[in-house]
Amino acid sequence: xxxxxxxxxxxxxxxxxxxxxxYALKRIQYExxxxxxxxxLGPSGCGKTTLLNxxxxxxxxxxxxxxxxxxxxxxxxxxxxxxxxxxxxxxxxDTMSVFDNLAFPLRNRGVRETDVRIRVLEVAEILDxxxxxxxxxxxxxxxxxxxxxxxxxxxxSDVAAILFDExxxxxxxxxxxxxxxxxxxxxxxxxxxxxxxxxxxVEAMTxxxxxxxxxxxxxxxxxxxxxxxxxxQHKFVGYFIGSxxxxxxxxxxxxxxxRVNGTEIQLEEKTAALGxxxxxxxxxxxxxxxxxxxxxxxxxxxxxTIKTIEDQGSFRIITLLLADTIxxxxxxxxxxxxxxxxWVRFPxxxxxxxxxxxxxx
Amino acid sequence: MxxxxxxxxxFLVLPVFVIVAFSAIIPLMTVVNYxxxxxxxxxxxxxxxxxxxxxxxxxxxxxxxxxxxFIFSGLVLLxxxxxxxxxxxxxxxxxxxxxxxxxxLALPLLIPWNVIGTIWIIFTRPDIGLFGAAxxxxxxxxxxxxxxLDAWITVMLMEIWHWTPLVVLLAYAGLxxxxxxxxxxxxxxxxxxxxxxxxxxxxxxxGVLTIAVLLRFMDSFLIYAEPFVxxxxxxxxxxxxxxxxxxxxxxxxxxxxxxxxxxxxxFLIILLFSFLFYQALQNVGKGExx
Numbered sequence: 001x002x003x004x005x006x007x008x009x010x011x012x013x014x015x016x017x018x019x020x021x022x023y024a025l026k027r028i029q030y031e032x033x034x035x036x037x038x039x040x041l042g043p044s045g046c047g048k049t050t051l052l053n054x055x056x057x058x059x060x061x062x063x064x065x066x067x068x069x070x071x072x073x074x075x076x077x078x079x080x081x082x083x084x085x086x087x088x089x090x091x092x093x094d095t096m097s098v099f100d101n102l103a104f105p106l107r108n109r110g111v112r113e114t115d116v117r118i119r120v121l122e123v124a125e126i127l128d129x130x131x132x133x134x135x136x137x138x139x140x141x142x143x144x145x146x147x148x149x150x151x152x153x154x155x156x157s158d159v160a161a162i163l164f165d166e167x168x169x170x171x172x173x174x175x176x177x178x179x180x181x182x183x184x185x186x187x188x189x190x191x192x193x194x195x196x197x198x199x200x201x202v203e204a205m206t207x208x209x210x211x212x213x214x215x216x217x218x219x220x221x222x223x224x225x226x227x228x229x230x231x232x233q234h235k236f237v238g239y240f241i242g243s244x245x246x247x248x249x250x251x252x253x254x255x256x257x258x259r260v261n262g263t264e265i266q267l268e269e270k271t272a273a274l275g276x277x278x279x280x281x282x283x284x285x286x287x288x289x290x291x292x293x294x295x296x297x298x299x300x301x302x303x304x305t306i307k308t309i310e311d312q313g314s315f316r317i318i319t320l321l322l323a324d325t326i327x328x329x330x331x332x333x334x335x336x337x338x339x340x341x342x343w344v345r346f347p348x349x350x351x352x353x354x355x356x357x358x359x360x361x
Numbered sequence: 362m363x364x365x366x367x368x369x370x371x372f373l374v375l376p377v378f379v380i381v382a383f384s385a386i387i388p389l390m391t392v393v394n395y396x397x398x399x400x401x402x403x404x405x406x407x408x409x410x411x412x413x414x415x416x417x418x419x420x421x422x423x424x425x426x427x428x429x430x431f432i433f434s435g436l437v438l439l440x441x442x443x444x445x446x447x448x449x450x451x452x453x454x455x456x457x458x459x460x461x462x463x464x465x466l467a468l469p470l471l472i473p474w475n476v477i478g479t480i481w482i483i484f485t486r487p488d489i490g491l492f493g494a495a496x497x498x499x500x501x502x503x504x505x506x507x508x509x510l511d512a513w514i515t516v517m518l519m520e521i522w523h524w525t526p527l528v529v530l531l532a533y534a535g536l537x538x539x540x541x542x543x544x545x546x547x548x549x550x551x552x553x554x555x556x557x558x559x560x561x562x563x564x565x566x567x568g569v570l571t572i573a574v575l576l577r578f579m580d581s582f583l584i585y586a587e588p589f590v591x592x593x594x595x596x597x598x599x600x601x602x603x604x605x606x607x608x609x610x611x612x613x614x615x616x617x618x619x620x621x622x623x624x625x626x627x628f629l630i631i632l633l634f635s636f637l638f639y640q641a642l643q644n645v646g647k648g649e650x651x
Contacts, residue, residue: 089540
């Protein structure tokens with residue numbers, strides 16, 4: 001099986017990268033445990049696909065090493081690694097039947113035809129493709145096609161990890177859920193290492209045990225969906241995870257008090273202590289769902305003006321103005337909302353402090 | 362809302378009818394008109410029915426020209442399509458050389474057809490032509506004005522030089538439109554270069570290759586200017602293709618009736634074969650396989 005390690009991986013698509021910004025990937029160091037389900041989450045152009053292609057061997061990194069189970073594979077082509085990849089758009093051999101499509105990777109490797117048959121039938125059963133085996137692959141629906149792409153990875157008994165590059169982009173919404181569940185099932189059944197690239201946080205959160213957030217060529221945080229939500233390591237994670245994203249307010253620190261536009265916000269003692277030594281611009285961050293909105297003055301409450309209220313069904317999103325800073329709060333739909341003026345409170349245990357865009361811990 | 366009905370919609374399609382009538386139907390009907398009547402002069406005409414068709418169909422020189430034409434078009438397709446695909450596969454995928462290649466390849470397509478014939482006359486002249494003199498200098502007595510085989514070789518070479526680039530351009534466009542993911546997936550699946558060609562590139566090129574086959578078949582079947590300039594249909598009748606023979610009847614002998622009948626038959630042959638090629642290429646690899 002495969003434990004995948006990346007050592008100091010950096011990649012630039014230019015032949016002579018001059019400075020930091022020429023790199024699509026900057027110093028990635030990580031170890032994927034065998035049998036884990038990981039999601040690689042980030043906006044378009046952050047380097048997710050580059051990283052994936054380096055792991056699969058479609059791309060040779062400018063710097064650093066890739067190790068499978070401690071064996072260096074950096075320069076090995078994809079077919080020499082125990083890996084399969086599923087792409088954004090289903091890749092099929094149009095002229096072949098579904099059976100031949102699934103058998104293709106095995107036949108290329110010179111597997112005996114009787115063994116090919118056994119493997120293909122097995123995998124077709126797992127993926128619910130058995131009724132289509134004799135059909136031409138070209139005429140099937142997008143989700144069936146994507147299952148075939150996945151199947152070509154699963155048939156190989158040597159495959160230890162499967163990489164997915166936004167595999168649900170072309171799938172209808174109601175089938176996405178179904179396919180995602182299928183992937184989870186396969187993961188539970190076969191315990192393969194799965195690395196799943198996506199820019200959809202819901203997809204990442206539901207699929208993975210560990211989510212890795214990428215931003216501008218860096219892995220800014222690796223953690224459980226819970227970690228990402230509660231303690232984002234980087235402002236970007238705060239923005240990107242959760243809807244709406246985290247609120248950020250520029251502040252100055254005075255003991256345990258953070259001062260924002262002349263108003264004072266109480267912080268936890270340990271947070272404030274660390275913040276005293278931090279370099280870079282200081283900012284407070286709080287999730288909209290943790291921001292308390294009151295209709296009258298409370299201890300530690302700060303007066304704000306309500307700008308808009310958006311009804312989202314089971315909850316409401318309120319846009320507030322604290323001096324000239326915009327804040328968003330997420331309230332359950334049954335909670336009454338004051339008309340124009342309200343008081344917000346920042347619960348100290350949920351209020352995070354960032355210095356130079358990074359979380360202070 | 363009340364349904365509004367009127368025949369005014371016909372006016373909207375009228376322009377198309379007029380254009381098609383003038384561009385195709387009327388000229389074709391004049392040819393039909395000539396093919397069934399013997400015309401001696403203004404006002405003097407005799408209806409002859411299918412007589413011209415019968416005489417044309419039993420003309421042994423036309424049979425020869427027709428066979429020649431089929432062999433020629435067959436060779437053209439057999440050589441130009443695979444050669445075009447091979448060259449397209451060998452071309453660089455990106456970088457500055459792509460445009461250099463494309464422009465160089467497109468040059469023969471930009472030259473007027475009778476100029477092509479003239480170029481090849483000079484190129485293959487045994488006394489001063491670069492090709493003709495060189496090959497004669499090597500001890501091969503090459504002369505397309507005297508030997509039928511040499512004339513055929515020259516016409517074929519000219520045709521391949523002239524039109525293979527079109528196949529290359531089409532095939533190259535087809536290859537470039539294949540998404541990179543297909544090649545990446547094939548790499549991961551451990552496919553050989555041949556398997557990539559057979560299962561990815563060739564199927565993805567089917568559309569453009571259908572067009573290439575049709576265009577090359579039609580154009581080569583209609584070939585006139587280049588062999589007319591180069592060999593004039595000779596030596597003897599050895600390179601007299603259908604068009605050349607047709608012009609000989611129509612202009613040389615001024616037999617407009619048989620020439621018109623001949624034209625219609627010619628047109629129907631092209632139509633039939635284009636249809637057959639199209640059907641065959643559309644259906645290739647479509648059947649459900651077990």
